[in-house]
Amino acid sequence: MRRxxxxxxxxxxxxxxxxxxxxxxxxxxxxxxxxxxSPAAILQLFELIRKQDDPPRxxxxxxxxxxxxxxxxxxxxxxxxxxxxxxxCAAGHGRFTTFMQFLREKNFVxxxxxxxxxxxxxxxxxxxxxxxxxxxxxSRDMExxxxxxxxxxxxxDAVGKTIAELHASQDARSKAIDPAExxxxxLAGAHDEPPDLVRGAITLIMDAxx
Numbered sequence: 001m002r003r004x005x006x007x008x009x010x011x012x013x014x015x016x017x018x019x020x021x022x023x024x025x026x027x028x029x030x031x032x033x034x035x036x037x038s039p040a041a042i043l044q045l046f047e048l049i050r051k052q053d054d055p056p057r058x059x060x061x062x063x064x065x066x067x068x069x070x071x072x073x074x075x076x077x078x079x080x081x082x083x084x085x086x087x088x089c090a091a092g093h094g095r096f097t098t099f100m101q102f103l104r105e106k107n108f109v110x111x112x113x114x115x116x117x118x119x120x121x122x123x124x125x126x127x128x129x130x131x132x133x134x135x136x137x138x139s140r141d142m143e144x145x146x147x148x149x150x151x152x153x154x155x156x157d158a159v160g161k162t163i164a165e166l167h168a169s170q171d172a173r174s175k176a177i178d179p180a181e182x183x184x185x186x187l188a189g190a191h192d193e194p195p196d197l198v199r200g201a202i203t204l205i206m207d208a209x210x
Contacts, residue, residue: 006041025056067093
């Protein structure tokens with residue numbers, strides 16, 4: 001992992017030092033670190049994530065806490081209306097969150113509605129879960145049957161709205177990010193590209209495999 005400093009919401013000026021693994025596309029958060037990130041820091045992390053072209057290295061079957069070396073527990077949670085998962089230390093030392101789950105946590109990515117899933121089924125029969133890599137049969141399931149991650153999408157509207165909210169919370173000096181450019185960058189490494197009807201919805205979070 002590589003430690004990198006980010007700006008904090010705290011008025012004291014003390015930053016947030018995050019441990020980021022670019023090989024496995026994950027972030028280790030000590031307690032409350034995610035909530036302490038300033039809007040500018042969230043945008044900075046978003047930029048780092050969208051520039052990752054290489055596929056993530058598979059996670060170990062059992063991941064351990066860097067502080068106490070106990071096995072981390074898979075945890076299901078909610079952030080706004082999004083369901084998120086992460087690996088949590090039972091002793092309270094922190095949690096490991098993948099890049100994709102961070103995007104869900106910060107509302108760059110949203111869960112597909114039933115009608116959107118039906119549109120997706122018309123063009124794709126099976127997708128690959130970005131959380132655990134398991135195949136998801138769309139004719140039968142609306143979530144991964146292994147890790148229970150819901151089918152989610154990233155589109156220009158979601159990216160644009162979240163970026164606008166973050167900029168509204170940040171100083172006027174913050175550098176603006178073009179939502180269309182950001183979306184294209186995130187989709188650049190997709191293996192298969194479904195038709196325009198669902199382009200931007202699937203290739204980032206669920207890679208089409210059939």
